[in-house]
Structure formats: C-alpha cells, structure tokens
Amino acid sequence: MSLITAFFAVVRRDLILAFRRRAEIANPVFFFILVVTLFPLGVGANTKLLQAMAPGVIWVSALLAVMLSLDSLFRSDFDDGSLEQMLLSSHPLTILVLGKIIAHWLVTGLPLLIIAPLLAVFLGLPEQALGTLLITLVLATPVLSLIGSIGVSLTVGLRRGGMILSLLVLPLYVPVLIFASNAVEMAGNGQTVDAQINILIAILLMSVVLAPLPAASALKMSVS
Amino acid sequence: MDSLTLENRSFEVRNLSCIRDDRILFEGLDFTLNNNQVLLLEGKNGSGKTSLLRIICGFREQDAGDIIWCNTPIKDSDFFAEMAYVGHLDGVKKELTVVENLKMSLALSVAGNYSIEQALDKVHLAGYDDSIVQSLSAGQKRRLSLARLLITRNSLWVLDEPFTSIDKEGIKLIESLMHEHICAGGMIILTSHHDLYLHETEVQKINLSLCH
Numbered sequence: 001m002s003l004i005t006a007f008f009a010v011v012r013r014d015l016i017l018a019f020r021r022r023a024e025i026a027n028p029v030f031f032f033i034l035v036v037t038l039f040p041l042g043v044g045a046n047t048k049l050l051q052a053m054a055p056g057v058i059w060v061s062a063l064l065a066v067m068l069s070l071d072s073l074f075r076s077d078f079d080d081g082s083l084e085q086m087l088l089s090s091h092p093l094t095i096l097v098l099g100k101i102i103a104h105w106l107v108t109g110l111p112l113l114i115i116a117p118l119l120a121v122f123l124g125l126p127e128q129a130l131g132t133l134l135i136t137l138v139l140a141t142p143v144l145s146l147i148g149s150i151g152v153s154l155t156v157g158l159r160r161g162g163m164i165l166s167l168l169v170l171p172l173y174v175p176v177l178i179f180a181s182n183a184v185e186m187a188g189n190g191q192t193v194d195a196q197i198n199i200l201i202a203i204l205l206m207s208v209v210l211a212p213l214p215a216a217s218a219l220k221m222s223v224s
Numbered sequence: 225m226d227s228l229t230l231e232n233r234s235f236e237v238r239n240l241s242c243i244r245d246d247r248i249l250f251e252g253l254d255f256t257l258n259n260n261q262v263l264l265l266e267g268k269n270g271s272g273k274t275s276l277l278r279i280i281c282g283f284r285e286q287d288a289g290d291i292i293w294c295n296t297p298i299k300d301s302d303f304f305a306e307m308a309y310v311g312h313l314d315g316v317k318k319e320l321t322v323v324e325n326l327k328m329s330l331a332l333s334v335a336g337n338y339s340i341e342q343a344l345d346k347v348h349l350a351g352y353d354d355s356i357v358q359s360l361s362a363g364q365k366r367r368l369s370l371a372r373l374l375i376t377r378n379s380l381w382v383l384d385e386p387f388t389s390i391d392k393e394g395i396k397l398i399e400s401l402m403h404e405h406i407c408a409g410g411m412i413i414l415t416s417h418h419d420l421y422l423h424e425t426e427v428q429k430i431n432l433s434l435c436h
C-alpha cells in the first residue's frame with residue numbers, strides 16, 4: 001500500500017484510540033477550563049485587570065494543557081511495541097510521525113479552539129479580539145503539538161521524563177506564546193496584528209517541515 | 225497461494241559484536257542464512273539473544289561487524305521491506321479490535337499471501353474479528369501478533385521467544401506455520417527455550433553463551 005494510505009491509517013488509528021480512551025483525552029480540556037476559571041477567583045472581580053490579562057491567561061493555559069497531553073503522544077505505542085513495528089515499516093517514519101501529530105492536534109488542539117472563545121468572553125476579552133484569538137489558536141496550537149513531539153520523542157524512553165519534557169519544550173514554546181498573546185492583546189486595543197500573524201504562519205510552516213524529522217530520529221534513539 | 229517468489233535471498237552476519245555496559249555479550253559472530261533455512265539462537269539468560277535480534281532489526285547499533293542482505297549492507301538494501309519481527313512486546317493495540325490491528329499492520333507494510341480472514345483462521349482466531357484485543361488472553365494476543373507475519377509480504381521472520389504463553393497445541397500450530405514458510409523459500413531467525421520440531425528441516429543452532 002502507498003505512503004498516503006499508511007499516513008491516513010495512522011491518523012485514523014489514533015483517532016479511534018482517542019475515541020476509545022475518551023477520559024484520557026478529556027483531561028487537557030478540563031485542565032484548560034479549570035485554570036482559566038480559577039484566575040478570576042484568585043485575582044478578584046477586577047474587570048479591568050481580568051480584561052487586560054485575558055490573552056495571556058488563555059494562552060498560558062492552552063500551552064500548559066497541550067503540554068499535559070504530550071506524554072500520551074508516543075507513550076502507549078512505546079509500551080506495547082507498536083512503535084517498533086512503525087520503525088520497521090517500509091514507509092518513512094517521519095510521515096507516520098506527522099500523522100500521529102496531526103491526530104494529536106485534532107484531539108487536543110481542536111477542542112481548545114472551540115472552548116477558548118467562550119472562556120475569553122467569560123474573562124471580558126473585547127469582542128474585536130475574538131477573531132484574532134481564534135486565528136492565533138488555529139495557527140499556533142498545531143505548533144505546540146509539532147514542537148512537543150520532538151521533546152516527547154526524546155523522553156519517551158525515560159521512566160520519569162515529565163520534568164525533562166517541560167524543560168525541553170517550554171523554552172521552545174515561548175516565541176509562540178509571545179507572538180500569539182501579543183496579537184490578541186493588540187487586537188483588543190484595535191491595532192493591526194498582521195505582523196504577529198505572519199510570524200505565527202512562518203513558525204507553523206517551519207515546524208511542519210522541520211519538527212517531524214528530529215522527532216522520528218529521536219524515536220529511533222528512544223527505542224534502542 | 226504463493227504469489228511471492230522468495231528465491232536467491234541471503235542474510236549474512238559477519239564478525240558481529242555487541243558490548244553492553246563494558247560486558248561483551250558476544251563477539252566475532254558469523255553466520256549465513258539462505259532460502260529454506262532456520263536459525264535457532266540459544267544461550268543463557270542475558271547472553272544477548274534479544275540484543276542480537278534488535279541489532280538485526282536496526283533498533284540497536286552493533287559495536288562491530290556487518291549485517292548483509294543479498295550482498296548489500298542492510299541499511300542500503302530493501303531488507304526492512306522483506307522482514308517481519310515479533311518481539312517480546314506484541315505490538316498490538318489493546319483498545320483496537322483484532323481486525324483493526326491487522327489492518328494497521330497491513331497499512332504499514334505490503335500485503336502478503338494471506339488475507340486477514342485466512343490468517344485469523346490459520347492462527348485459530350477465526351470469529352474473534354471484532355473482539356477488542358484487551359479481552360483476549362495472553363496466548364491469543366501472541367497468536368494475533370504472529371498473524372501479522374502471514375498477512376504481510378516478507379521473506380525473513382525474526383521471532384523473539386515466539387512460544388511464550390502459548391499452549392501445546394499452539395506451539396504445534398506455530399511450528400507448522402514456520403514449516404510452511406520455510407518450504408515456500410522463507411527464512412527464520414528465532415530465539416526459544418523450547419525445542420523446535422520442524423519436519424524435514426535442518427535447523428542451524430548458535431549458542432551465544434559460547435561466542436566470546
């Protein structure tokens with residue numbers, strides 16, 4: 001069978017698995033909702049302050065939620081030997097890894113896209129910034145999955161890789177966080193955000209091309 | 225039935241060494257495997273049987289020596305398209321059904337001589353098509369991972385302890401599948417603590433405990 005069939009078989013398999021492990025998949029989404037809703041309680045009912053913090057709060061929570069879900073990207077495949085079988089496949093591992101990353105985004109990034117605007121309204125984010133918030137999420141949550149895949153494929157062989165994973169991945173998330181939350185904030189002030197959006201598009205395209213390669217190599221190392 | 229011709233394949237290991245934590249597991253290992261041949265790796269626990277198989281699969285780097293497939297080093301040849309591996313881990317997803325698992329294996333590889341239905345029949349898992357793998361017993365999971373060997377196109381089977389958690393009748397069944405594969409021109413490398421009874425087939429044996 002051809003490479004494209006293999007690619008879609010991987011995406012399809014991971015989506016079926018996600019559906020059968022619904023509880024596990026719901027975790028990051030609940031985490032996201034919880035963190036965002038706790039902020040008003042901690043900060044107090046200061047509307048202006050919340051409104052000013054909203055872009056940052058939403059983006060930091062989204063970033064942490066995605067990080068929480070990263071470990072499941074390769075963990076079960078590593079534990080049950082499916083990863084070995086993928087390595088032995090005659091298809092390039094990079095493409096199969098890209099399939100897994102896309103499935104990961106569909107089950108973690110996409111729900112955030114749906115919930116984030118609701119939470120933004122809840123925090124009092126100005127209406128004119130909602131569109132920009134959605135655009136930044138569409139562009140940047142795939143980046144989180146892509147960059148995360150490198151970190152998680154490096155640490156999947158370690159028994160307690162959680163701490164190292166965050167140390168590896170968080171610094172790489174920082175540019176995304178800066179440009180995305182800044183874009184939302186400026187859109188709230190009614191300014192143009194073309195520059196930030198363009199940079200996010202560039203980051204997305206670069207990570208689609210560049211992230212699966214080191215992730216695949218790191219997986220080969222982790223299996224040995 | 226046999227649409228694939230497996231002639232003129234050769235698998236060769238030259239002067240292979242494996243060192244782990246300053247311990248030499250084996251060194252200077254040489255063997256050649258041609259069509260219709262079986263190699264049984266023996267040795268004590270920790271003598272490097274699994275390490276050797278993992279080196280052959282490309283999961284580990286050898287510390288010295290070459291592995292050659294049809295006169296080309298395996299990294300430059302189509303070796304990985306022609307081999308199939310069943311290791312300690314079954315490589316099946318427990319949340320998926322039997323058929324979903326096999327379809328995935330098929331998508332990662334090239335279709336072989338048997339259809340999924342026929343292969344399940346062969347390993348006595350017929351009727352379990354839509355069962356979730358989690359509900360199968362350990363032996364049945366093992367048979368499922370062996371069914372993968374039948375549905376994909378391959379000439380070399382690399383099997384790490386294929387008889388683990390399989391009952392007596394299952395062992396006979398797997399031996400007959402191996403025999404069929406060998407008669408069709410295939411090759412097998414396996415580790416096992418069981419004695420292997422293959423009808424009219426010569427089994428090469430290498431004891432890794434002695435390869436120092």
